[in-house]
Amino acid sequence: DAKTTQPTSMDCAEGRAANLPCNHSTISGNEYVYWYRQIHSQGPQYIIHGLKNNETNEMASLIITEDRKSSTLILPHATLRDTAVYYCIVPPGYSGGGADGLTFGKGTHLIIQP
Amino acid sequence: GAGVSQSPSNKVTEKGKDVELRCDPISGHTALYWYRQSLGQGLEFLIYFQGNSAPDKSGLPSDRFSAERTGGSVSTLTIQRTQQEDSAVYLCASSPRLLESSGANVLTFGAGSRLTVL
Numbered sequence: 001d002a003k004t005t006q007p008t009s010m011d012c013a014e015g016r017a018a019n020l021p022c023n024h025s026t027i028s029g030n031e032y033v034y035w036y037r038q039i040h041s042q043g044p045q046y047i048i049h050g051l052k053n054n055e056t057n058e059m060a061s062l063i064i065t066e067d068r069k070s071s072t073l074i075l076p077h078a079t080l081r082d083t084a085v086y087y088c089i090v091p092p093g094y095s096g097g098g099a100d101g102l103t104f105g106k107g108t109h110l111i112i113q114p
Numbered sequence: 115g116a117g118v119s120q121s122p123s124n125k126v127t128e129k130g131k132d133v134e135l136r137c138d139p140i141s142g143h144t145a146l147y148w149y150r151q152s153l154g155q156g157l158e159f160l161i162y163f164q165g166n167s168a169p170d171k172s173g174l175p176s177d178r179f180s181a182e183r184t185g186g187s188v189s190t191l192t193i194q195r196t197q198q199e200d201s202a203v204y205l206c207a208s209s210p211r212l213l214e215s216s217g218a219n220v221l222t223f224g225a226g227s228r229l230t231v232l
Contacts, residue, residue, distance in 0.1 A: 032219075036221075042225065043205055044223045085156075087156070102159045103156075104149070104157035105156045106156035
């Protein structure tokens with residue numbers, strides 16, 4: 001089973017910030033949080049990742065709570081092209097654990113409304 | 115190569131036939147992963163390779179599924195005696211580091227192979 005839980009779907013108005021939550025309460029100290037998205041009929045695309053600190057790149061920002069049990073992906077000015085399924089995953093860290101955590105689950109279907 | 119390449123992009127086969135799906139990872143990437151995505155579903159993890167070795171095969175749906183990787187590069191996923199429930203998009207990804215290495219490890223996905231079993 002996936003080690004993360006996400007809402008099934010969310011709506012956001014075009015031009016507004018889209019905030020996508022993810023719970024990962026069993027995360028270990030050396031495990032990163034990754035976000036990917038999948039636009040219809042394409043392979044998933046990497047967005048951003050983080051360990052402890054908040055991160056920002058040209059696509060998005062990632063806010064990780066101090067206890068690391070949850071995170072939020074922020075798309076600052078959502079466009080129609082951001083409509084996609086967003087996946088939050090926590091792959092196993094260097095302490096092992098096999099492939100548990102590589103399942104992407106169903107993610108959050110983000111719909112940007114015009 | 116520049117990205118992860120998968121072939122065929124589309125495969126239609128008859129129930130009971132064997133199919134082989136190929137994945138060509140990014141050059142130099144050590145780890146390779148196979149996923150399956152049925153219509154309207156999330157990504158189901160199948161198997162990963164560290165070099166040519168697959169430490170955990172428990173994600174394969176049945177013994178009709180097998181995968182191999184040779185030379186630390188190309189991988190093939192073989193489905194024997196295909197069934198209609200095998201119809202799905204099969205996605206391959208690769209990453210530069212071993213799964214249990216320290217530090218970040220970004221997966222790059224291919225476009226997938228769409229399998230339809232009639």
